[in-house]
Amino acid sequence: MKNGATEAQVRAVIDEIERMGYRGVPMPGAQRTAVCIIGNQQPVDGSTLLAMDGVKETIPVTKPYKLVSRETRPDSTVVIVGDVKIGAGEPVIMAGPCAVESEEQALTIARLVKGSGAKLYRGGAFKPRTSPYSFQGLGLDGLRILDRVRKETGLLIVTEATDSEHLKAVEEYADIVQIGARNMQNYSLLRLVGHISKPVLLKRGFAATVDELLMAAEYIVAEGNSRIILCERGIRTFSDNTRNTLDLGAIPAIKQLSHLPIIVDPSHAAGRRDLVIPLSRGAIAAGADGLIVEVHHDPAHALSDGAQSLYPAQFDELMKDIARLRQYLARS
Amino acid sequence: MKNGATEAQVRAVIDEIERMGYRGVPMPGAQRTAVCIIGNQQPVDGSTLLAMDGVKETIPVTKPYKLVSRETRPDSTVVIVGDVKIGAGEPVIMAGPCAVESEEQALTIARLVKGSGAKLYRGGAFKPRTSPYSFQGLGLDGLRILDRVRKETGLLIVTEATDSEHLKAVEEYADIVQIGARNMQNYSLLRLVGHISKPVLLKRGFAATVDELLMAAEYIVAEGNSRIILCERGIRTFSDNTRNTLDLGAIPAIKQLSHLPIIVDPSHAAGRRDLVIPLSRGAIAAGADGLIVEVHHDPAHALSDGAQSLYPAQFDELMKDIARLRQYLARS
Amino acid sequence: MKNGATEAQVRAVIDEIERMGYRGVPMPGAQRTAVCIIGNQQPVDGSTLLAMDGVKETIPVTKPYKLVSRETRPDSTVVIVGDVKIGAGEPVIMAGPCAVESEEQALTIARLVKGSGAKLYRGGAFKPRTSPYSFQGLGLDGLRILDRVRKETGLLIVTEATDSEHLKAVEEYADIVQIGARNMQNYSLLRLVGHISKPVLLKRGFAATVDELLMAAEYIVAEGNSRIILCERGIRTFSDNTRNTLDLGAIPAIKQLSHLPIIVDPSHAAGRRDLVIPLSRGAIAAGADGLIVEVHHDPAHALSDGAQSLYPAQFDELMKDIARLRQYLARS
């Protein structure tokens, strides 16, 4: 739409698109609003639309995804949660344990990461585990502990939803709802989080291409929730010096293809504590919008992922590192 | 338990295991019943159990999975559905379209594959698709069409459940409920199919190891459903002559590790029609218990996976091929 | 060229191609001779050639390789060595130890595999090893032992050349010169074996695509040696139940793309003895022209690859298996 197109003009365009048998989704940007046509299997003749009031141009989108594509929306999306802006230039750090194990553990770590400057707290209440016999998370009790963490520390909460059954509860307690790598192509769940009121942290599947990640995000936006933060967390390869291979090139590639912010999980990529800081530096220098990092005050006794959790002192060092890198980036 | 141990003796062992703080799951075999201890994080001292009546020996299981392990149950599991036995030596062929598109399409193909000798019919009513804009299946209407297919042709029905919402309906209409590759680590769904009354066809994720596949099966058996058919359908690699790379070695490897039957999906492995028959031959010769093959009478107009669907005449040739191979195998 | 084109006509076409600034390579087939144009960066205008005597048609080749392409030469190449025909329909089995360790070891195994029906003997004198501290083969002494094996048993010898320095000696002693997976893109070596008088067994690199394998073969044929046997030996993937993942689909894919024969090395694909037979069966059933299999009479004390070497009794069983499969294939 033209700069200054009225809401009525946007509405009229959407109505016309629906008369053509498709769906029209408005995408408001900083300057102008785009209206995206979805549901067409083939190219659409845009001449009728072009003739309407307030329409500036029609742009055919060449990618299989539309709503998340930068072709559709050149301005970067900034996801705002509380007083934190993700995708606005300043790297955002989310930190905490892999799993919530107890109120004491959760609060201890929360105070430590807050002390180092983190504003978001990660911690799983529902844990998807390869073995049915591994610790599966505290469930609803875990969510209540996370609520305590927020109230006591003011940290915002990022926690995972693994199924439709508990999504409502997660939505209620979380500030950002995480969809894990194993659920990236759980389309039923993606559609459901398309209807929630909270932003979604969507992790790349460990064998998904960037296009498949963006298609997964498209599922969510197509249902109405466009507050999505993508997350690169390493892919499965033959290389065995890390648990997964961090796909660094995915960060700038996604920045070109999509307007959504992209953060990095160096902990799951590395799978070992001693590589988390170098991977974090590399990710931020390559343009990531933030990090989600595992921190534990007693990793030797962590119920999951202890080997890849930073000690609090290491996390503190990482935060200082990132602050210095930020200055470098500010001048680039 | 010893040969001839009574039900009361088995019961007593289970009670004792529960007194120890674990769960005991009976695994009846052709000769004897095994009782599996689950829930222990560390090795269990079996001396008390050994002293009980009817107990023959205690065997520590070295694999992360127990219930699906051949260490626990040396006899191969045979999954019986209708008059078909899967895992009993004779290769079982499941065939049909990728997706149910209409009653006419479904019935046309059903009659053709039945004519060639198939006893099971595959066809998706709920389709997990990478793009939200691709055909997603006919849903409940698709299930009703599949019901028609069974009634008209007598073919048994294999169809996929993608979420908890529609699982009940799929369970009702299907003879075998398929869990697709993308949902192999959807643990909530796995737990739910652990409670249904139908056998489960569990496809290997395209980036899952064999151990991860067996752990996924373990989730289902741990909930009580031990009628599982595993399915190798190709893994994601750099190799680009097929859509996925059929992991032929997984077939004999799984036969060693687990008592569950394993079939192969050559259509998704190949991604192209002309390689389906050579892959099928290779899979059967390497010991697969069966195949699940896509067949379409008009693949050029198929709503999904047309490029990899066999023409009915090719499927007929494949069935003859397999019959000949069966003779070869019978003499091996 | 037309059926019955004279040598002078072929010569004239080659001269004309050279006048155009390219190279013309004659490819004699069962019925007709093709003349391949190489050295062109862009499509060539064939009108002058079409007007010449004896020319039937000009066919643009769409693949990056030409000489090895089935587009250029529809008839399958049969590589004849001694009284063995590779690629003529009957699977050819090459067997022997990974490395020649001593005359006694080499002869013992040779007599055993001959007794089971093998006609070709494999055994390395020059071994490319990941560690400089591992056994590197007996070198020239190993070649002399292989010569003894041939004289005593009549088996034909397949052995590897690893560099230009020893190529002359390997050419002299071998009936088939093997180029190993690690040297598949050692283009200097490929060019050199393009000039030898013996057939070449070219193994696929463990991370090479099928197109790259065919380009490597093209290097050899472009230098004048068209007696090439390709070999699939497994690719490097994340899957960990075998040392490499046998790319079964590569067999029929190569059959379509190229006229060269393709055999399979199940030993290096499996990396473990117990999977060699199932992989062998699968490979032959999928259309491989033969196998190259490691056999050792005392694998526990083998200086390399003991874990994947068959016991002689297993090899005997495999030979019987393949004979039965051959009957099945004959009827297909």
Place this chain on the structure above:
Amino acid sequence: MKNGATEAQVRAVIDEIERMGYRGVPMPGAQRTAVCIIGNQQPVDGSTLLAMDGVKETIPVTKPYKLVSRETRPDSTVVIVGDVKIGAGEPVIMAGPCAVESEEQALTIARLVKGSGAKLYRGGAFKPRTSPYSFQGLGLDGLRILDRVRKETGLLIVTEATDSEHLKAVEEYADIVQIGARNMQNYSLLRLVGHISKPVLLKRGFAATVDELLMAAEYIVAEGNSRIILCERGIRTFSDNTRNTLDLGAIPAIKQLSHLPIIVDPSHAAGRRDLVIPLSRGAIAAGADGLIVEVHHDPAHALSDGAQSLYPAQFDELMKDIARLRQYLARS
């Protein structure tokens, strides 16, 4: 050996090792000299050695490589060539075209990269190409042009040797001899460069693990040349947003395992110009000792790798970027 052990003492230890049937290789460090035992298949009893004059301790090395291991030599190796120190803390940038195409092209680019601050010039005279019909480099003429570049600009020359035939000439003209990714396991060539007088830039094979890369370096050091610079250049995976996937974690992993410097080739990892700068930033921030970057003044007409070559203005920007990052790193 102890701090201040005499040469005679070191000599005596080596002699004793040889009496034991192994080889002793002295590894002089900043403080002390280590003597490495190679050729043993099993642990060695060090008691005799411990009793000798000047011996401080014996350390069993747990890795399959020894000479390149940081266990053997805790101090980082600094490779000095001209006035450039690689591995001394300051990132070293090597830049130039993929291939030398003409004197004019080579000199034009050399002056540009020198103007931006590069001290080393990369350019191939011998090019390993997938297709025998692609431009294979200017060969000896290319080396003479590189000599001109050095004389005119003072830049040091990095160029590849692809076989034994031309190694002597490459050694003569190059300041650093590159071994390409495809030749990383060409052990004959590795042994030969173990005897040259110039440092070696050893690129990781695109499907090699870090251990395999270090074993390849071990081959070179075992022959006597310990001036090796390792190079990570991306690995082959399923991910398709870059030509290869840069294995960022390999940088810190190698720093831990080995004392050798490690640089990164962002051009071959990316395969596309627009991702070279983000990958370069990430690599330096993660701890790489330098970069080797492709630059071309007219990439649209480059005879190879044009799509991934930076424009000179982009390279200039990259050099400024790295200078800023260096300041950040200096404070870390």
